[in-house]
Amino acid sequence: MTDVTDKPGAGLTEADLAALVDEVGAAEVVLDPSAMEAYRWDWSRFPGAGMPCAVVRPRDAGQVQAAVRWAARRGIPIVPRGAGTGLAGGSNAVEGGLTISLDRMAGIEIDPATRTAVVEPGALNAAVKQAAREHGLWYPPDPSSYEICSIGGNIATNAGGLCCVKYGVTTDYVLGLDVVLADGRLITLGGRRIKDVAGLSLIKLFVGSEGTLGIVTKVTLRLVPSPPPAATLVATFPTARAAAEAVVAMGRQLRPSLVEFMDQRAVNITEDHLRMGLDRSAGGLLVVQCDSPGAARTEEIEAVEAICVSAGATEVFATDDHDEGEAFLGARRAFFPACEGRGALLVEDVGVPIPALPDLIDGIAEIARRHDTDIPVVAHAGDGNTHPNLIYDATDPAARERAERAFSEIMELAIGLGGTITGEHGVGRAKVGSLAAQLGPDVMELTRTIKDALDPQGILNPSCAI
Structure with missing residues (x-):
């Protein structure tokens, strides 16, 4: 595989950049370095981000194809980008490379008959949830940043979130993908079919590939009926280990819809940020929710409480009140902003x-x-x-x-x-x-083989490729 990071953008001329503008569209190409600055890093601010030669903000798959073909002809590295909320430097720009920001492609279509959503990659996770909710449906994956992260980024990392303990992660809800390959071809995988085993499971290959195999331009997501209201339990423990042992015991007996943990330092950082009365002396804190229907929900919460007490919880509080429950979840979600x-x-x-x-x-x-x-x-x-x-x-x-x-x-x-x-x-x-x-050497070799087959020039997100 060619190492394009050694000399990215080498030899680019004004004529090359003019060709990019002509092929993609002037309104979709950003060339001003000051305007491109915002597209260099993700939330992690992981060091080493370069200055791209240009940022393309396409409005449709055709413009993505045009941008990819322009870069492929010149051997220019490409970094796909969503909302920039990533936490591992996955969308950091490559020096002299082309960043393709998909934030303008944010369409959402809900089909209640098939319980699916057809979504563009720039649509926010929260927007998909809201659109589904209007039809009595639910899109479960919920990263802590769900209000500001994009579906394309969720696909890139196979994002999970708070409720995946019961409801699964992003890949469990992806029925179809449109993907632009490294040579500019647009392929369609899957669709609105619940069952489909024709051919290899290529959808799974692209979900979690972090833009190293192709650029997703459309997603078909599976939706589920909205769950019943959840009951919430908050338990504090003298040590972080005691809280973790309670989680192990729950896993043997129950299936809560959410089990979140904070150690003492995290509790104190969050309390400094929110001032909501969290117990600063707690060695560990658990927030647990159960959303089974009817009486089963009460039975589950009571079982969770018994497990926590048996594990040494110093205080246990349970509520059916939605706002109270959301306040505790808000504390957990606030941890990352509190660290900034x-x-x-x-x-x-x-x-x-x-x-x-x-x-x-x-x-x-x-x-x-x-x-x-x-x-x-x-x-x-x-x-x-x-x-x-x-x-x-x-x-x-x-x-x-x-x-x-x-x-x-x-x-x-x-x-x-x-x-x-x-x-x-x-x-x-x-x-x-x-x-x-x-992964070990054999899996690494297989991974490189797949990467080389789909991206022989090595231009797709090369800093994240192995």
Whole structure:
């Protein structure tokens, strides 16, 4: 595979850029460096973002094709971009490359008869949920950033979220994709059919591929009937391990619709931000929801309460009030914004099998102590997916070095516990160097073979490719 990152954009002339404008459309091409600045990084601000030669903001698949063909003829790297809310540097611009921002392609069509949504990649997750709700339907995947993240970005990383413990992740709801390949061809995979096993399952190949195999221009999503109102339980524990052990016990007996975890540091950071009366002394906090219909919901919440008490919970509060429940979920969702301004961040996304969750959380705490680094932890605990945030002083090289060592050790810890370096944020630039440690040489070779077959020039998101 050609390494286009060695000399991206080399030899580009004004005539080349004029051709891009002609082929895509003047209104869709951004060439002003000051205007392109906003398209260089995702939310993580992972270092090393370059300045693109241009940003294309297409309005339809034809313009995406035109932009890809322009880049392919010149060997220019392409970085697809959604809403820029990624947490692994996956949409960081390549120096001299072409960024294709899909934010203008935001159409949503709901078909109640087939319980599907046909959605363009720039549509926000929240907008899809709202459009489905108007027909009594629901789109379940709900990343913490659901109000501002795009469906295209969710597809790129196979995003999960708070309720995936019961309802699954993005790939479980993707029935069809339109994808522009590296040579500019547009292919259609799947559709509104619930069952379809004709040919290889190529949809699964593109979901989670982070723009390294093609650019998604349309998605057919499966919708489900809206669930009953949920009951919410909040439990505080003397230690983070006790809270994690309660989660393990729940997984053996119950199927809550949501199980979220915050350690003591995360609780305090969030309380500093919201001032809503969270218990700062709690070693661990769980927010659990159950949405089974009728009396089963009450029985489930009572069973969750019994498990939490048995695991040593110091306080348990349960409510059927929607607003009260949403307030506690709001606290959990506020954690990432609450961390902003406290220093530079390295955002982890490691996951393990549920029984290993207590050891993972204890291990992260030990890594934080050993490297003298602030690492608050929140988690989609019900599926073993943790989000340690490493906070450090960017002006102190020693602090950054400690944080980077801790970042690597947390991934090694997760792999050693039979887990993964990323549960939902994607590999991006931040974790591409650790991918081989999880996958092994044979899977890495197979992955490279697939990449070379679909993108022989290596132009699609090359900084995230292996």
